[in-house]
Amino acid sequence: MPVAARLSLVIVGFLVVCGLVGFWVVGFLRTGPATVTPRVVSTSAGPQVYLHMQTMGTYGSGPRPSWVSYMVQDAQGHWVHSTIVQLPAHATVHVTVDQYDSAGLLRNPEWAQVKGTIGGSANYTGVVGSKTYSNPTALSLVGASAAAHTFAVPALGINVPLAGISSDAKNVCNAAPCTTSSTHDxxxxxxxTGAPHVYHWQCFIPCGLGFVNGNGGPMQTVGYMMGFLKVV
Ligand SMILES: [Cu+2]
Structure with a gap:
């Protein structure tokens, strides 16, 4: 085959691959979860955000009913199946997580520590009692095998382990959105929040059951166990 013909084949092949990648990227972006704006109150101390989330062991419907997931409440109080949250810059974010899942094993005790929050602490209520855990004692109090998920924003230095419910708990929520009548913490x-930026956030408990090392599936999918904080 002449050089010109071979060169043409290479160029055509390259363009086809570019087209397929572009098609996949557009499709991926179009079908992504919605960006959720939680309730924001303006005060003299800056914007106060009230971010309410929940985590459940099985989402219970849609294309991945068996996957663990997060959900986020919008400003009107509706639960949205998303992990993309828009927040104002230099705001104070008051986070409440209702945690409905049982605990999994941590791969690194680092993830059992509360870090990067105001005061370096988090409050836990539910089957773990009503206590305040703060770094570095969070490791011994929450325990290396007592967290179901984490809320971690590496670029902001934030990590909060979410204590799991008892493995023999009755009245476990198996379909989202869960209501507080089910067992939860x-x-x-x-x-x-700091300056405007898009921050990646992630659960670091390998909770993707059925995937290699528990780190696939929901752990790598926006809308389930990872997402973004769009600080604007
Ligand atoms: Cu998780």
Whole structure:
């Protein structure tokens, strides 16, 4: 085959691959979860955000009913299946997480520590009692095998382990959105957003059951165990 013909084939092949990648990227972006704006109150001390989230062991419907997931409440109080949250810059974010899942094993005790929150602490209520855990004692109090998920924003230095419910708990929520009549823990903490930026956040408990090392599936999917904080 002449050089010109071979060169043409290479160029055509390259363009086809570019087209397919572009098609996949557009499709991926279009079908992503919604960006949720939680309730924001303006005060003289800056914007106060009230971010209410929940985590459940199985989402219970949609294309991945068996996956663990987060959900986020919008400003009107509706639960949205998303992990993309828009927050004002230099705001104080008051986070409440209703945690409905049982605990999994931590791969690194680092993730059992509360870090990066205001005061370096988080409050836990529910089956773990009503106590305040703060770094570095969070490791011994929450325990290396007592967290179901974490809320971690590496670029902001934030990590909060979410205590799991008892493995023999009755009345376990298996379909989202869960209601507080099901067994759950409630974890509250506050943090500052800082300058405008898009921050990646992630659960670091390998909770993707059925995937290699528990780190696939929901752990790598926006809308389930990872997401973004759009600070604007
Ligand atoms: Cu998780």
């Amino acid at each position: 409630t974890i509250t903490f506050t943090f500052k």
